[in-house]
Amino acid sequence: MKKRNVRRWLALFGAAVMAVSLLGGCGSSSSTDDKGNKSSQEQGALSDKEIIEKAAKDGKIGNWGLGNEYEVLALLGKYGLPTDYLSQDFTMDGFDDNSVELASAMTYNELGLVKNDYDGGYGYGDSVKYIDMNDEGVAMMEDNIFCTKKFAKENPQTVAAFLYASLKGWEDAVKDPKAAADIVFKAGSSVSPDHQKYMADEVAKLVTTDVNGKQVSDIGNMDDDAMQQTLDIAKKYVTLDDKSAQKKLQSTGLDDIRDKQYLEAAKASDGSFKPEKKSVSIQLKWLPQAQFMGYYVAAAKGYYDEVGLKVKIVPGGGDIAETTAVNNGTVDFGVTWETNLASADAGGMDLLEVAQIYQRSGLVLVYKPENFEK
Amino acid sequence: MEERMRKYKRRKSILRRLSESPKAQKVETVMLPVAFGILVVALWQGKILHRLFHTDTFVLPVPTKIFGIMGGITDKVIGNTIDTLLVAGIGLLLGSIIGYLVAVIASFLPNMGKGGLTIVGAFASIPIAALAPVMNNWTKDVSTEASFRSMISKILVVLLIAAANMGLNAYRGLTELKPYALDLMATYAASKRRIFVKLQLPNSLPYVFIALKVSVPASIMTAIVSEYFAEYITGIGRQIRENIVLAQYSIAWVYITVACMIGIVSYALLMVIQSLVLKRYR
Amino acid sequence: MKSTLQWLARQTWFQVLFWTLVLIGAWEAGATLVEMTKRMPANIMPHLYQILQAAFSGQEVSGGMTATQVVLKASAATLGRAFLGFLLGALAGYMLAFLMKLSGVIEKMIFPYLMLIQLIPVLGLAPIILAITGNINSSRLVIAAILSFYPVATNTLAGFKSVEKDKYDLMATYAAKKRNMFLKVLIPQSIPYFFTGLKVAAPMAVTASILVDTLQGDGGLGCILSQALKHAMSIYVFWLIVFFSAFVGIFSSILIHWVELLVTPGVVVNLLRKLSIGKEAGAYGRKNEKVQKKKKYPSSVV
Numbered sequence: 001m002k003k004r005n006v007r008r009w010l011a012l013f014g015a016a017v018m019a020v021s022l023l024g025g026c027g028s029s030s031s032t033d034d035k036g037n038k039s040s041q042e043q044g045a046l047s048d049k050e051i052i053e054k055a056a057k058d059g060k061i062g063n064w065g066l067g068n069e070y071e072v073l074a075l076l077g078k079y080g081l082p083t084d085y086l087s088q089d090f091t092m093d094g095f096d097d098n099s100v101e102l103a104s105a106m107t108y109n110e111l112g113l114v115k116n117d118y119d120g121g122y123g124y125g126d127s128v129k130y131i132d133m134n135d136e137g138v139a140m141m142e143d144n145i146f147c148t149k150k151f152a153k154e155n156p157q158t159v160a161a162f163l164y165a166s167l168k169g170w171e172d173a174v175k176d177p178k179a180a181a182d183i184v185f186k187a188g189s190s191v192s193p194d195h196q197k198y199m200a201d202e203v204a205k206l207v208t209t210d211v212n213g214k215q216v217s218d219i220g221n222m223d224d225d226a227m228q229q230t231l232d233i234a235k236k237y238v239t240l241d242d243k244s245a246q247k248k249l250q251s252t253g254l255d256d257i258r259d260k261q262y263l264e265a266a267k268a269s270d271g272s273f274k275p276e277k278k279s280v281s282i283q284l285k286w287l288p289q290a291q292f293m294g295y296y297v298a299a300a301k302g303y304y305d306e307v308g309l310k311v312k313i314v315p316g317g318g319d320i321a322e323t324t325a326v327n328n329g330t331v332d333f334g335v336t337w338e339t340n341l342a343s344a345d346a347g348g349m350d351l352l353e354v355a356q357i358y359q360r361s362g363l364v365l366v367y368k369p370e371n372f373e374k
Numbered sequence: 375m376e377e378r379m380r381k382y383k384r385r386k387s388i389l390r391r392l393s394e395s396p397k398a399q400k401v402e403t404v405m406l407p408v409a410f411g412i413l414v415v416a417l418w419q420g421k422i423l424h425r426l427f428h429t430d431t432f433v434l435p436v437p438t439k440i441f442g443i444m445g446g447i448t449d450k451v452i453g454n455t456i457d458t459l460l461v462a463g464i465g466l467l468l469g470s471i472i473g474y475l476v477a478v479i480a481s482f483l484p485n486m487g488k489g490g491l492t493i494v495g496a497f498a499s500i501p502i503a504a505l506a507p508v509m510n511n512w513t514k515d516v517s518t519e520a521s522f523r524s525m526i527s528k529i530l531v532v533l534l535i536a537a538a539n540m541g542l543n544a545y546r547g548l549t550e551l552k553p554y555a556l557d558l559m560a561t562y563a564a565s566k567r568r569i570f571v572k573l574q575l576p577n578s579l580p581y582v583f584i585a586l587k588v589s590v591p592a593s594i595m596t597a598i599v600s601e602y603f604a605e606y607i608t609g610i611g612r613q614i615r616e617n618i619v620l621a622q623y624s625i626a627w628v629y630i631t632v633a634c635m636i637g638i639v640s641y642a643l644l645m646v647i648q649s650l651v652l653k654r655y656r
Numbered sequence: 657m658k659s660t661l662q663w664l665a666r667q668t669w670f671q672v673l674f675w676t677l678v679l680i681g682a683w684e685a686g687a688t689l690v691e692m693t694k695r696m697p698a699n700i701m702p703h704l705y706q707i708l709q710a711a712f713s714g715q716e717v718s719g720g721m722t723a724t725q726v727v728l729k730a731s732a733a734t735l736g737r738a739f740l741g742f743l744l745g746a747l748a749g750y751m752l753a754f755l756m757k758l759s760g761v762i763e764k765m766i767f768p769y770l771m772l773i774q775l776i777p778v779l780g781l782a783p784i785i786l787a788i789t790g791n792i793n794s795s796r797l798v799i800a801a802i803l804s805f806y807p808v809a810t811n812t813l814a815g816f817k818s819v820e821k822d823k824y825d826l827m828a829t830y831a832a833k834k835r836n837m838f839l840k841v842l843i844p845q846s847i848p849y850f851f852t853g854l855k856v857a858a859p860m861a862v863t864a865s866i867l868v869d870t871l872q873g874d875g876g877l878g879c880i881l882s883q884a885l886k887h888a889m890s891i892y893v894f895w896l897i898v899f900f901s902a903f904v905g906i907f908s909s910i911l912i913h914w915v916e917l918l919v920t921p922g923v924v925v926n927l928l929r930k931l932s933i934g935k936e937a938g939a940y941g942r943k944n945e946k947v948q949k950k951k952k953y954p955s956s957v958v
Contacts, residue, residue: 065607065616066615066616066619067616067619067620086520087520087524087605087606087607088605089510089603089604089605090882090885090886091699091885091886091887092887093511093514093696093699093700094514094605096695096696096699097514097694097695099514099518099520109886109888110886113887119715119717119889119890120884120887120888120889120890120891121887122696188875190875190879190880190883190888190889191883191888191889192717192888192889192890193716195888195889238620240620240622240625241443241446241447241450241617241622241625241628242443242622242624242625243443243446245622245624287875287879287883287888289888315875323621324433324621327432327621328429328433340619340620340621343620343621343622344620344621347432347620347621347622347623347624348431348432349432349621402761402764403764406761406764406765407764407765407766407767407768407769409765410765410766410769411769485662485665485666485671486665486671486674486675487671488668488671489668489670489671489672489673489674489675490671490675492668492671492672492675493672493675493676493679496902496906498859499859499902499905499906499908499909500859500901500902500905500906501859501862501863501866501867501901501902501904501905502863502867503863503866503867503869503870503878503881503901504866504881504897504898504901504902507881507885507894507898508898511699511700511701512700512701514700588856591771591774595774599867602867602870634772637771637772637774638771638772641771
């Protein structure tokens with residue numbers, strides 16, 4: 001209890017310092033305003049920085065934990081705030097009843113549920129605003145494609161062929177998200193059709209826009225800057241209790257966790273491969289939904305068959321599956337986040353990222369403007 | 375078959391000779407499980423277990439590594455252990471008391487009581503995985519402090535399981551009296567209260583312990599499982615989950631070890647209390 | 657009128673019905689309260705009729721299936737695995753109890769560890785078993801088996817031990833062989849205890865299977881439960897699963913009870929026919945009251 005009080009006072013003090021420095025005239029942190037989400041220019045509204053500070057002071061910033069929290073921690077660290085957050089359960093009910101005022105949400109999932117009023121949605125419409133991790137410079141890289149180093153070394157053609165076909169699937173999917181959503185839906189979706197369509201649109205944005213908001217044409221590109229930023233944040237905020245693992249994480253470099261040669265081979269190829277292993281499987285991070293539409297499109301349109309692969313898509317749905325399943329050889333490929341991969345490798349696994357599908361972070365902190373008025 | 379039987383008989387006779395002296399028997403009772411434990415740990419440490427199960431030291435770290443890590447993060451482990459123990463302990467205590475009270479009320483209402491208990495017993499069969507998120511939803515208004523309301527919700531789940539267990543067993547203890555005991559009490563013209571204190575209460579004690587033997591491990595298990603679904607991130611169960619997500623199996627194993635130790639210690643404690651209490655009543 | 661009420665009050669079905677109605681009333685009162693105070697009442701406590709409506713509505717919630725279809729498809733996967741795991745666990749539990757009865761050494765060695773098995777958190781086991789089996793489905797099966805193994809083993813062992821010394825003596829006077837001793841006394845005696853273990857194990861196997869679903873996905877009940885809880889589909893799917901799994905948990909032990917009733921007389925008849933010693937020994941020590949009443953032994957079986 002005492003500790004909490006001390007923290008609270010520290011937070012208050014920090015906020016006071018911030019307020020003073022704000023008066024000094026450095027309220028220029030929010031300038032990019034292309035989507036109309038930043039309301040700092042509006043009269044009576046707080047800037048993003050002030051919102052974060054207020055929410056941190058009140059202890060009303062929420063996140064799910066379970067490895068999803070590092071961007072939020074980095075954001076708090078960026079503003080010199082104590083890195084405490086409220087654990088959010090997996091619903092947005094806490095946001096709904098104001099127990100969490102600045103709530104974590106993925107653009108393609110929770111944000112849609114908060115805004116939309118279809119079945120399962122909360123129907124807030126555009127009355128809610130959000131703070132984007134990409135704009136704040138604390139974005140971390142999410143959905144990628146990975147396999148074990150051993151598998152990649154032994155089956156270079158298979159990896160390249162798989163990437164070639166998967167990327168082709170993703171290209172089609174981002175061109176026509178509606179059609180992709182339909183394909184996923186038919187393949188056995190776990191979400192309602194309306195939400196699926198919303199998700200497909202949002203995922204397409206994540207795949208084709210980078211952290212700086214620029215258009216990305218080569219899907220799957222492993223951007224060094226973005227990946228390095230992710231790794232730096234991970235090194236700073238991931239704490240592994242196993243000391244040797246922690247040490248290994250600290251000394252991890254980009255070249256330890258990703259290899260570009262397979263992606264380059266796939267991009268340079270004309271589409272004919274000699275795969276060493278013809279029958280492969282990919283473990284998704286979650287249940288079938290538009291988050292993974294590229295693979296479903298590739299399978300439905302026969303792109304995998306064209307490169308001589310038989311691909312089985314294994315839905316996830318748990319917290320455990322992907323890294324463990326790939327590492328022990330249950331499946332050949334997997335979809336995970338860079339941080340998970342880096343900490344798994346630090347813990348002793350042997351994983352390698354071969355393509356980065358999502359080019360920007362999907363995490364935002366959503367809030368109701370009425371909670372943050374001057 | 376016959377031959378095997380003969381062989382088996384011979385072995386048994388040697389053992390019987392050995393076990394004739396009570397001293398040797400006592401030693402045996404302690405030594406055998408210990409020896410078995412040492413054997414397993416040795417196989418584990420020697421990585422023979424890994425070869426048997428086709429696994430690696432990554433998913434199944436050797437004991438020395440587990441204990442080595444445990445020594446390094448003692449504070450964190452103790453903090454999480456206390457949180458889990460609080461949930462399991464309070465839930466078990468309140469649940470058992472409530473369960474016993476329900477059983478007492480039911481025993482005074484012979485007509486409607488039994489049916490009510492059937493319903494109470496049914497609660498014990500509801501999967502915890504379904505119960506925990508519901509309790510989370512229902513305790514949202516309890517407090518603005520997430521750590522507190524999340525603890526209440528976990529306690530409620532444990533409470534329900536413990537109460538169901540205790541209710542069913544205590545009811546049996548209160549009603550399944552020795553034949554003619556009630557008639558005997560009637561000849562003494564004993565009051566209802568006297569019958570309860572002198573006959574039903576002592577009679578129910580062994581049943582209380584039967585219930586506890588099930589609900590002590592069950593409440594620890596329930597506490598751990600409801601932590602998986604809880605809003606606030608704390609406790610042994612949650613640490614296991616968090617570390618497995620990050621593929622930190624050795625840390626997860628530290629908490630698994632702690633969970634096992636809690637289970638064993640609490641069960642041993644229960645046995646001691648049982649022998650003390652039951653001795654007193656006899 | 658009064659006597660009818662009294663008669664009714666003595667009927668178990670009426671009592672259960674009465675208390676169920678009380679529970680429903682309490683739920684509805686809560687739901688009404690929640691409806692008046694909350695913005696999204698369905699997330700916290702919907703009316704029961706709303707849940708029923710969702711169950712029977714033809715609206716597609718996911719993958720071209722209605723809510724009920726989603727739940728049923730998921731439960732087929734989950735319950736199938738739970739059932740298989742349960743069977744395996746029960747079988748292994750019985751075998752181990754048998755071994756422990758055969759050998760005191762094995763019993764002393766293993767019995768304390770039986771306790772441990774129950775105390776190892778399922779989730780802790782899940783990834784390790786996944787790593788060992790290399791297959792999500794079989795890891796779930798093994799976990800359900802481990803959880804149902806413990807109550808069956810301990811209860812069956814208690815059953816073996818409940819055989820009184822008289823019976824050993826009686827069998828000794830018949831100069832019965834060890835094999836006959838097991839076939840005709842020990843095994844029949846252990847059956848009711850075995851079923852007690854099964855009754856404890858069945859809901860556990862269901863719980864385990866659902867829990868592992870939530871951790872490893874692949875379309876089971878637990879998986880859809882957490883998905884619906886996250887609002888990826890109608891929240892009523894969540895409530896349907898809560899009620900359905902509660903029903904399955906409760907029903908599983910009732911089902912075992914029915915199986916027990918079905919099996920028990922059969923066992924008696926078979927034994928009576930098969931026993932070379934005579935009908936007495938066969939019925940002797942059985943829990944079946946009817947048989948005991950016919951015999952003149954005022955058996956002291958608990």
